[in-house]
Amino acid sequence: MTSLDAAQARRRTREALGAAVHTRPVLSRDGLNERLFTLAFGALVYPQIWEDPVVDMDALAIGPEDHVVAIASGGCNVMSYLTARPAAITAVDLSAAHLALLELKLCAARKLDSKSFARFFHDAADARNVEAYDDWIAPHLGAAARRYWDGRGWLGRRRIEAFARGFYRTGQLGRFIRAAHLLARLHGVDPRDLLAAPDAAAQRAFFETRLAPLFEAPLVRALVGRRASLIGLGIPPRQYDALAGGASMAHVLKERLGRLVSAAPLAENYFARQALGLAYGPRGARPPYLDPARFDQVREGARRVRLVHGALTQTLAAMPAASADCFVMLDAQDWMDDAALGALWRELTRVGRPGARALFRTAADAPLIEGRIEAGVAARWRGDAARDRALTAADRAAIYGRVHLRVLET
Secondary structure, eight states, X not given: OOHHHHHHHHHHHHXXXXXXXXXXXXXXXXHHHHHHHHHHXXXXXXXXXXXXXXXXXXXXXXOTTOEEEEEOTTSHHHHHHGGGOOSEEEEEESOHHHHHHXXXXXXXXXXXXXXXXXXXXXXXXXXXXXXXXXXXXXXXXXXXXXXXXXXXXXXXXBGGGHHHHXXXXXXXXXXXXXXXXXXXXXXXXOGGGGGGOOSHHHHHHXXXXXIGGGGGSHHHHHHHTSGGGGXXXXXXXXXXXXXXXXXXXXXXXHHHHHHHHHSSOTTTOHHHHHHHHSSOOSTTSSOGGGOGGGHHHHHHHGGGEEEEESOHHHHHHTSOTTOEEEEXXXXXXXXXXXXXXXXXXHHHHHHEEEEEEEEEEESSSSOSSTTTSOHHHHTTEEEOHHHHHHHHHHOTTOOSSEEEEEEEOO
8 A cells, every 4th residue: 555545545534534423613612522533533442342242143143144234343343243154244444443453353363373363362462463463464464454553653663563562451442441540549449459359249349339439539520521531432522412311421430330340240241351451351251252162263254254444324335235134333323413324224224134133332221213214214123122121231341321123124
């Protein structure tokens, strides 16, 4: 890729992000926050995605004949879907950095053995990972992904070297968690101490006595009360407002953190372990794609993933009618106005095969598409509130207000 090609790719990313996020005048406070978000989102945001792929696969019932269309984000869920052996996955993202990360994972699955793959993405803090990249992965990457990983950050280090020092400490999310830990320690609490809790009751007690009081501290309340404060979580101003829902952000974050650290035993909840220690744990405390018993499924499926740099609606518009079975939209619709939401669901209806499943999450515990898209389109997609509540309760990430599943009627 030439420097001109790279500049064009960056410009396309900025333009796509701006179309998705910018809704207020640039010189307004909210408009400035929106521009700050798009600036931050142009770099790597999520070293790890924060939606539970086990819930996704259970809800979508992914099978060997299915074509899955998913927003890529950090790539963990797309990689985990490969354990269900779908016929094809189209992974879409506005962020070139996220696509570079997913391509790195796909190429590593094809070129490394199981042990080296686990060292690269489970441990993600070993100098041998950089050697493996140079010897086995880099020669097989596309030009854009190789340019990204060989590129240098503001300290002059190659980006791939993050896998020698602790990859999950990087990205906007990793830096946000590290800042949150520092803030907690300034108030006399080390969140890592919760990792020693022997059972769920002890986890909840630690939260109630040590972590929950932090959200009453004046400094914490002042910091999280600003829309720009959650940009490190990939939350633009529009979604910040939906997440708050009229309550104080400190109250909302306290409730979500309480769910996260008590949703499942820490031995089974890698989301909580990442929040507390920025690392995976043994056995169940890792994404499905990092289970050594499933490595062959991941390796075999890696060639069936197509990467697309762009917006989901435009990607769907370029696909044939009735050509996909499962759609994973993460929380992207929280960013959208009614016009964008309507355009998306028209394309989902056109591209979906009869019985297609669409899965998405929202910051608020409330309906999203009802009353906002065309009645004829909405009527084609069947939902079940009780099922949505069960999916939400099962999601170990525990940070969303609701998980939604809709099924396309024949």
